[in-house]
Amino acid sequence: MEKKLVAIALGGNMILQKGQPKTYEQQMENLRVATEVIVKIIEMGYGVILTHGNGPQVGNILVQQTSAVTDGIPAQPLNICGAMSQGQIGFMIQTAMEELLYEAGMKDKRVVAIITRVLVDSSDSAFKEPTKPIGPFYTEEEAIELQKKSKDTYIDDAGRGFRKVVPSPIPLKILEGKTIRRCVEEGDIVIAVGGGGIPVARKNGQFEDVEAVIDKDRATEVLATQIDAEILMIITDVPNAYVNFGKPDQKAIGKITIEEMKTILDGGQFAKGSMKPKVGSAIRFIENGGTLSIITSPENAIEALKEKAGTLLVK
Amino acid sequence: MEKKLVAIALGGNMILQKGQPKTYEQQMENLRVATEVIVKIIEMGYGVILTHGNGPQVGNILVQQTSAVTDGIPAQPLNICGAMSQGQIGFMIQTAMEELLYEAGMKDKRVVAIITRVLVDSSDSAFKEPTKPIGPFYTEEEAIELQKKSKDTYIDDAGRGFRKVVPSPIPLKILEGKTIRRCVEEGDIVIAVGGGGIPVARKNGQFEDVEAVIDKDRATEVLATQIDAEILMIITDVPNAYVNFGKPDQKAIGKITIEEMKTILDGGQFAKGSMKPKVGSAIRFIENGGTLSIITSPENAIEALKEKAGTLLVK
Numbered sequence: 040m041e042k043k044l045v046a047i048a049l050g051g052n053m054i055l056q057k058g059q060p061k062t063y064e065q066q067m068e069n070l071r072v073a074t075e076v077i078v079k080i081i082e083m084g085y086g087v088i089l090t091h092g093n094g095p096q097v098g099n100i101l102v103q104q105t106s107a108v109t110d111g112i113p114a115q116p117l118n119i120c121g122a123m124s125q126g127q128i129g130f131m132i133q134t135a136m137e138e139l140l141y142e143a144g145m146k147d148k149r150v151v152a153i154i155t156r157v158l159v160d161s162s163d164s165a166f167k168e169p170t171k172p173i174g175p176f177y178t179e180e181e182a183i184e185l186q187k188k189s190k191d192t193y194i195d196d197a198g199r200g201f202r203k204v205v206p207s208p209i210p211l212k213i214l215e216g217k218t219i220r221r222c223v224e225e226g227d228i229v230i231a232v233g234g235g236g237i238p239v240a241r242k243n244g245q246f247e248d249v250e251a252v253i254d255k256d257r258a259t260e261v262l263a264t265q266i267d268a269e270i271l272m273i274i275t276d277v278p279n280a281y282v283n284f285g286k287p288d289q290k291a292i293g294k295i296t297i298e299e300m301k302t303i304l305d306g307g308q309f310a311k312g313s314m315k316p317k318v319g320s321a322i323r324f325i326e327n328g329g330t331l332s333i334i335t336s337p338e339n340a341i342e343a344l345k346e347k348a349g350t351l352l353v354k
Numbered sequence: 355m356e357k358k359l360v361a362i363a364l365g366g367n368m369i370l371q372k373g374q375p376k377t378y379e380q381q382m383e384n385l386r387v388a389t390e391v392i393v394k395i396i397e398m399g400y401g402v403i404l405t406h407g408n409g410p411q412v413g414n415i416l417v418q419q420t421s422a423v424t425d426g427i428p429a430q431p432l433n434i435c436g437a438m439s440q441g442q443i444g445f446m447i448q449t450a451m452e453e454l455l456y457e458a459g460m461k462d463k464r465v466v467a468i469i470t471r472v473l474v475d476s477s478d479s480a481f482k483e484p485t486k487p488i489g490p491f492y493t494e495e496e497a498i499e500l501q502k503k504s505k506d507t508y509i510d511d512a513g514r515g516f517r518k519v520v521p522s523p524i525p526l527k528i529l530e531g532k533t534i535r536r537c538v539e540e541g542d543i544v545i546a547v548g549g550g551g552i553p554v555a556r557k558n559g560q561f562e563d564v565e566a567v568i569d570k571d572r573a574t575e576v577l578a579t580q581i582d583a584e585i586l587m588i589i590t591d592v593p594n595a596y597v598n599f600g601k602p603d604q605k606a607i608g609k610i611t612i613e614e615m616k617t618i619l620d621g622g623q624f625a626k627g628s629m630k631p632k633v634g635s636a637i638r639f640i641e642n643g644g645t646l647s648i649i650t651s652p653e654n655a656i657e658a659l660k661e662k663a664g665t666l667l668v669k
Contacts, residue, residue, distance in 0.1 A: 062428045099427045100438075106422040110490075112414045113377045119442050123415075126441025127434050129469045130552055134561050141559030151533045154444045154467035175425075218466045218542055227533055237445055244456030246449050 044086040044223060045270040045344070046263035048256050049073060051092025051234075052276065053337070054128060061099055063131075070135040076274075076340045077228075078139040081148070083344065086223045088268065089132065090259040093124040093234030100124055101174035117173065117205065117250045118237050125154055125233035132230050140228075150228040156214040157236030157258050161247055163208035171207045171252045176200030206251045208238065210258040213265055220266035232258045260320035264327040271324040272333040272340065273317050280314055280334050280350040294351040297325045321352045330354075359401040359538060360585040360659070361578035363571050364388060366407025366549075367591065368652070369443060376414055378446075385450040391589075391655045392543075393454040396463070398659065401538045403583065405574040406447065408439040408549030415439060416489035432488065432520065432565045433552050440469055440548035447545050455543075465543040471529040472551030472573050476562055478523035486522045486567045491515030521566045523553065525573040528580055535581035547573045575635035579642040586639040587648040587655065588632050595629055595649050595665040609666040612640045636667045645669075 053073040059065050074089075081087055097120050104114035115123075129152025140148045169192050177185065182193035182201035196202045213219070213232060222229050235253035239246050256273050263271045279291035282303060292303070300322055309315035314334075321332035333340075335349030343349030368388035374380050389404075396402055412435050419429035430438075444467025455463045484507050492500065497508035497516035511517045528534070528547060537544045550568035554561050571588050578586045594606035597618060607618070615637055624630035629649075636647035648655075650664030658664030 060428065061426075063430050063434055099422070102425050102427055103418040103422040106425055106427075107414070107418040110417050110421055111376075112417055112421075113375065115378050115442070119378055119445065122441040122445035123438035124441070126437040126439070126444075126469055127430070129441075130434065130437035130471070133469070133471070134554070138560055146559065149530070149533060151530055152469035154441055154448070154469070156445070156448070215464070215466055218464060218537055218540075221536070221540055222533055225533075225536055239449070244461065245453055 042084050042086050043270060044088070044266070044268040045080065045272055046088045046090065046259050046268045047077060047080070047272045047274060048259040049089060049091040049274050050276065051094040051096075051255075053274070054091065054131075055095040061095065066131055067135060070131055071139070073337060074132060074136045074139060076337045078136060078143055079341055080344065081140070081145070081228060082143055083341070085344070088219060088223055088229045088231060088262065088266070090232040090255060090262065091128055091132065091230070091234070092255050093121065093128055096127055097121055097124040097234055098174060105175055116248065117252075118239075118248065121234050121237045122154060125152070125237070128233055129230045136228065148226070148228060150230065151222055152230040153215055153219060153222070155219075155231045155233065155236045156239045157210045157232070157253050157261070158212040158214060159208040159238045159240055159249060159251065159253065160211060161240035161242070161249065163206070165206040165208040165251070169204040169206045171205050172196045172202040173205055173252060174203055176202055207254055208251050210236065210253050210261045213258070213262045214239070216262060216265040219262065223266070232262055254316050256317050256320045260324045263324055263329060269330045270333065270344070271321065271329055271331075272335070272343070273321065274337055274340060275317065275334065276336060278336045278339045278349060280309065280318055282308055284308070284310070284314070292350045294346065294353065297322045297352055297354065300352055325352055325354055357399050357401050358585060359403070359581070359583040360395065360587055361403045361405065361574050361583045362392060362395070362587045362589060363574040364404060364406040364589050365591065366409040366411075366570075368589070369406065369446075370410040376410065381446055382450060385446055386454070388652065389447060389451045389454060391652045393451060393458055394656055395659065396455070396460070396543060397458055398656075400659070403534060403538055403544045403546060403577065403581070404447065405547040405570060405577065406443055406545070406549070407570050408436065408443055411442055412436055412439040412549055413489060420490055431563065432567075433554075433563065436549050436552045437469060440467070440552070443548055444545045451543065463541070463543060465545065466537055467545040468530055468534060468537070470534075470546045470548065470551045471554045472525045472547065472568050472576070473527040473529060474523040474553045474555055474564060474566065474568065475526060476555035476557070476564065478521070480521040480523040480566070484519040484521045486520050487511045487517040488520055488567060489518055491517055522569055523566050525551065525568050525576045528573070528577045529554070531577060531580040534577065538581070547577055569631050571632050571635045575639045578639055578644060584645045585648065585659070586636065586644055586646075587650070587658070588636065589652055589655060590632065590649065591651060593651045593654045593664060595624065595633055597623055599623070599625070599629070607665045609661065609668065612637045612667055612669065615667055640667055640669055
C-alpha cells in the first residue's frame, strides 16, 4: 500500500454530548463537526479507518429495550444492542462524511461501515469482576431487587444512581480485520469496531454469547496492529496527555519514546478509565510494530500528524 | 471471477415468524435453520451475497422508539431504525452462518455484514402515495389524532388496526455496490441490503432524509445487476410461482423465458405486494443481463440451482 494507513478512534462524546438533546438531528450536527478533521486527513493522502464510541447511543437503546417490554417486545441482549448502535452510528458517520468529501472535491470516495466483532477469551479474568456501567439508572432498592432476580451486579455509578456493570475483557482479534484492511487498500474509508466492537467468544467453532463491553481505544489498537497500520490516533477532548494533570505544574507531554512514557505511566500519572488505558494502547501499538501513536484533540489532529502537536509516542 | 456469483434474498419471516416469541434466542434458532441451505450453496462453490428482510425486527425497534419517549429518549427516524436492524440481523446471520461453515469444514470463511444504503429519487412518484405499513398498530381514533398532528398517513392494515404508511420508491443504485462486489471476489460471504437497504436521496452532494421502505427483492435485483451476479435467487415460502394459485387447476411454473413470464404477469396472475413484485424483479434481472432468476423455497433452493426445481427464469 502506497499511502500511510491511520486508525483513528473517535470518542463517543464527539457524537452526542452530555445535556444535548438525544435527537438524530443533534447527532448529525455533531458528526458534521467531528468528521471535518477526518476529511482533512484523507485530503492529506492517508488511508483512514475510523472507529468510534457508542456510549450515549447504546445507553439509549438499552433504555428503549426495557421500556418496550410492557408492549410485549422482549429486551434484546447487550451484544445485539451493540450491533444496533454500530448500524446507527455507522450510517450517520458515512452520511456526514460523504457530504464533506463531496464538498472537498472527492465525489467518488466511499465511506463504508462494517459490522465488527471482536474475539475475547471467555476465561478472561475480567468476567470475574465486572466494572463497566451500562444502561438505565436505578434506585438502590430497585438495584437490590434486580440483583436478587439475576446474576447481574449493580453498583453506585459516581453518585448518579445504581447501574448494572459488565466485564471489560481484553480484545484478542478483530474478526473482520482482513476485510477492513482490503477495503482501505482499495480506497474506501472504513468505519469499524464501533463501541469497541461486538465481543464474541468461540469454542470449537461455536460462538458463546458474551455480555461485555470492550474498551474502544484498546480494540482500535488491536485492529491497527492486525492490519499493519502505521499510525494509531486516539482523538479525545484534551490536546495532550499531561504530567501532573490539573495541578499548577501541569505539563503537556509532546513527542516521547515508549520507554519514557512507561516510566510516567508506572508513576501513576494517568487517570484510570480515562487517560491511562489510552496511554496503554498507545504504548502497545508501538511495541507491536506501529510507527507512531498520537493522543490529541480534534483541533490538534492535523498538526499532530505533522508531529507538531499532541502527545506523540515513538519507539 | 472464477466461481459463479449468486445474490440470495432471504424473506424476513425466515428470521422471525408470526406468533413466535420475539427473543434473540428464537431468532438465532430460526437463522440456524434458514442459513443451512446458504452454507450448502457455498459448499457447491458459489460466491454468495445474502440479503434479508427486516419487517419483524424494524417493527419492534419502531415500537421501542415510541415506548421510551416518556423516559426522555426521542424516537429516532425510520432510516436510523433501518440501520439498527441491519446491524442486529447482520450480526445474528454472521454468527449463525460461521458456526455452520465451521461444521462444514470451512473454518476460515468469513461472513461480513455491510451497512447498505440505496439511492432513490426524491421525486419518485411513490412519495405522493405512501403504501407500506410500518410500526405500531393504533385504534382509528388514535390514528386520526396522530394524522392531525403530522404530515403522516395512517391506513387500516388488513383489519388488524391502523398503521402509518410510508412510500416504497424504486431503488436506483446500491451505494456500497463496489465494496460488496470486491468482498465477494476475495472470498467473503457478504450480508447486505438488509430490509431493502437504507433509502437515501442525494442532491448536489448533500443527502436528503428519506422516510421510506424499499422492496427487498427489488433492491437485491438492483444489487445483483450492479455487481454482475450471474444468478438472482429469491427465497420465499412457496417452492414455485404458480398459474391459478390457490385454485383447483393451480399449476407450478418451472423453467420459463422472460417473454412467456411477462405474458402470465400481464394476465394478472400474481398477487400484488407478494408474488407480483418478485416476478417483476426476476424478469428485470434477466433483461439487464443476468443469466438465471430463481423463485423458490429454502427446501428447493439446491435443486433449483441445478435447474431441477423452483421457478426458473431465463432469457
